[in-house]
Amino acid sequence: MNKRAYSSTASERAVTDASLLDSSLFESPKVPKQGKKSNKKKKKDKETAGQKSMTEFISTKENETKQNNTESPSIEKRLDEISAKLSNVLTKSDTDIIKNIIKESLEGITEQLLGSVFKQIEILESNMFDQAKELASLKQQLSAKDQEINILKQSNQSKNQTYEAGINDLEQYGRRNSIRISGLSFDSENQTSIQVAEHTAKMTSHHFNVHLEYKDIDIAHRKYIPNKNRAVIVKFVRRQTKN
Incomplete structure (x- = not known):
């Protein structure tokens, strides 16, 4: 409410009250007819009293209007101060709205974080699954290689045995034409x-009274033992000569 509206309302109220008072004051009561002089005197007295009352009433209303107009700025100022203070105060509905906004924001952030975490978990699970398949x-492959190694070991062992047997046979065959003679002098x-x-x-x-010539001997050498009179290994050209 501004100052002009308040003053206009007060003036209208004063005029209305004055009109009501005028109608009540100037309304002549119905009385029985008397003498002309008496009626004129009474009428004159009533008009004088009514004019006096009307003057006092108007004066009173003007004073009240002036007082109201004087107090109106201070009231409006006070209302403005109260309005400014209330504008800085949150109402319950405002608090609820803010809480809802914060809640929705937190829920949105939580959903985003959870979505990112779930995505990372899915990626890790996929990587783990791929690694598990690769490991299997x-x-x-390792089991197959182990089997191949075992097969190769067995084959190698069998071949080694065969080779050793062949070498032994060759050695035995070579020894059939060879003898070892101990006690021969002139060792150097x-x-x-x-x-x-x-x-x-x-x-x-x-x-030994045996006819033996140099040409009957294929090769002869002493054993590699560091002592004197070392034994001599003699290989004959023919096995019959040995016998």
Whole structure:
């Protein structure tokens, strides 16, 4: 409510009250007819009293209007101050609205975070699944390689046995034409295989009464033992000569 509206309303109320008072004051009561002088005097007295009352009433209303007009600015100022204070105060509905906004914001952020976390979990699960498949495949390959290694080991062992048997047979076959003779003199580190063969043929023919020539010996050498009178290994050209 502004100052002009308030003043206009107060003036209208004063005029209305004055009109009501005028109608009540100036309305002549119905009385029985009397003498002309008496009626004129009474009428004059009543008009004088009515004019006096009307003047006092108007004066009173003007004073009230002035007082109201004087107090109106202070009331309006006070109302403005109260309105300013109330504008800074949150009502319950405002608080509820703010709570709802905060709640919706938090729910949105939570959903986004959960969505990101779930996506990361799905990626990790997918990677783990792929790694598990790869690990299972590697285990199968490792098992197959182990079987191949075992087969190769068995085959190698069998071949080694065969080779060892063949080597042994060859050695035995070679030994069939060979003998070992101990106690032969003239042992020397610098002797060659030819010297050993010649000396062996001569000593054998002399001590054992056996006709043995150098050409019957394929190879002869002393054993590699660091002592004197080392044994001599003699391989004959023919097995019949050995026998």
